[in-house]
Ligand code: ATP
């Protein structure tokens with residue numbers, strides 16, 4: 001991976017060339033989302049790539065909403081995208097643009113094409129247009145309206161704009177080549193009649209530009225030099241170039257395609273995420289089981305971790321799929337040195353130290369992060385009754401189980417050695433209480449060297465602990481079944497979200513603010529939920545467990 005960092009990617013090579021030849025003076029890039037859903041991890045890659053290039057070359061990065069398809073677009077999405085782009089640290093300063101702000105200029109550009117004899121109004125029905133287009137193996141045929149005079153085209157196009165025609169009855173088309181081997185070049189539609197209400201322009205327009213016409217113009221209006229998009233637009237590049245050349249831009253932008261980011265067994269793709277939200281399978285676009293940016297943020301991911309991940313993934317021309325382990329690795333790496341480590345018992349069992357005095361409470365001084373002395377210490381209370389993790393006690397332990405079982409001695413982390421003497425169960429055989437004795441000589445930090453124990457377990461003081469809910473997550477997708485079933489629905493893992501009620505944790509955790517992150521000792525990294533937490537009662541999401549099989553590629 002180090003190699004990737006020091007050697008330049010293919011986009012950087014192109015930019016270097018354009019700067020060297022003088023074609024580009026100042027690098028201008030943009031991120032052009034369509035506000036028809038929330039952004040996901042794939043978009044993060046595009047945002048950070050575009051932003052990173054502008055920064056690296058001392059250029060400029062724009063955020064621009066591609067809001068030319070009002071039917072599916074919404075103000076809520078605009079706001080969420082702004083929040084996500086800012087949160088990722090891609091600073092667009094005051095350059096947040098809307099394609100809809102350019103509708104007048106786009107209309108003018110279309111008029112220019114008509115005047116140059118490069119566009120015409122076509123009255124064929126949508127079905128006829130499809131039929132006339134031909135196929136990959138057969139050429140299309142010219143529309144009977146292709147040779148309308150400039151004057152007639154200008155008149156009809158203006159009347160399209162004025163609302164004289166019904167939706168779908170007429171379109172403006174580019175006059176290129178109905179026999180082109182590239183279907184995108186067979187007189188593509190530039191404008192359609194559509195009486196939609198637009199989130200930005202209201203009812204001002206009843207004609208809307210098509211993506212392939214609007215997008216290159218938006219780039220050209222903003223002086224974008226390198227228009228970076230994903231591979232599916234490769235076949236559209238000739239049309240992109242045709243539009244900017246035909247309208248007559250002196251410094252046309254250059255389109256460069258790279259491969260989309262996919263994660264193995266993860267639902268990316270707005271369309272699928274939207275369906276999960278609409279079908280109520282997840283609890284909104286920011287459900288922590290999703291990989292939308294808002295979900296990752298809510299789950300407890302940091303911008304730093306996402307940036308690191310995107311760097312590790314790199315930029316390429318070949319589609320591939322990255323393992324989600326790599327994303328998890330990045331958040332562990334980031335939080336390892338940042339998060340305080342606290343004791344929390346998620347599935348509690350009572351532990352009673354029979355020989356510990358009744359009304360005594362000791363204060364134990366514990367490090368906030370054993371890897372960093374600078375992060376200081378805190379005091380936690382210790383007394384006769386504690387909570388321990390259910391899985392840290394077994395009546396009949398298997399081989400190599402070094403935690404508590406009758407007769408065995410372990411260390412209570414930051415406290416004493418305790419030896420199990422007895423236990424109680426309920427009518428169903430579930431353990432309810434574990435009894436131990438402690439050895440006062442073995443207090444942590446006392447320098448005791450008399451004997452060793454093989455197991456160390458964590459605990460929480462029963463008398464003053466904080467009690468709350470914790471959500472544990474697994475992959476949303478049932479990996480055994482694959483991502484989608486034959487109807488295109490996601491195969492959902494029923495255990496993807498597990499609510500653990502009445503978990504016990506150190507008393508001071510009651511003061512956690514939403515979004516604060518911790519390592520729960522031996523359990524993983526957790527974040528106080530921003531939706532379900534209330535003052536005095538934070539609720540926690542597990543971001544990621546501590547265990548990983550992921551290794552950085554050499
Ligand atoms: P989706 O496929 O999830 O619906 P989209 O491509 O329709 O996404 P847009 O809002 O049109 O979403 O995309 C904005 C930008 O993000 C585009 O430049 C697009 O190429 C890029 N992008 C979208 N998905 C990915 C991805 N998985 N990896 C990298 N870039 C992506």
Ligand code: MG
Nearest residue numbers: 033034036270
């Ligand atoms: Mg799209």
